[in-house]
Amino acid sequence: LDVSEKYYITSPTFTLINEYPGRFRLSHIDLYRIEDPLELDELGFYEIIDSNNVIAIEWADKFLDEFTSGYLDIKIKILGDQSRRITITACGQENINLINKLELKILSD
Structure with a gap:
């Protein structure tokens, strides 16, 4: 950003x-x-x-x-002082495509 x-x-x-x-x-x-x-x-x-x-x-x-037009639902759960669980759910085709690209990027790194 x-x-x-x-x-x-x-x-x-x-x-x-x-x-x-x-x-x-x-x-x-x-x-x-x-x-x-x-x-x-x-x-x-x-x-x-x-x-x-x-x-x-x-x-x-x-x-x-x-x-x-859809949205991304991002939930952040505090697991500890230095630990978080982030869950992202996509609604709408454009956002589903975005999540798929993000997943591919994460898996390729």
């Missing part, structure tokens, strides 16, 4: 959306306090997800129906 080290990335719990410039813009969205899909439009949510940004969404499961 190439986000500069000068940016301390935090959860957008109160701001709802934090954006960070880089080679790809990172849009970090927290949907925890959003109750109604109509609020998503007021946030500019649809413009963000229709962009070429990298988008990380907390509490995305509240509005999965809004992700019409």
Whole structure:
């Protein structure tokens, strides 16, 4: 993503959306306090997800129906101080293709 080290990335719990410039813009969205899909439009949510940004969404499961082109569901489980389990599930053909390419890259390294 190439986000500069000068940016301390935090959860957008109160701001709802934090954006960070880089080679790809990172849009970090927290949907925890959003109750109604109509609020998503007021946030500019649809413009963000229709962009070429990298988008990380907390509490995305509240509005999965809004992700019409698919998504990657990334879960990170803490196993210990220095250990994590990352599970990635793809929804939508473009994302399935992306995961297949990632898997091939990992296996070839």
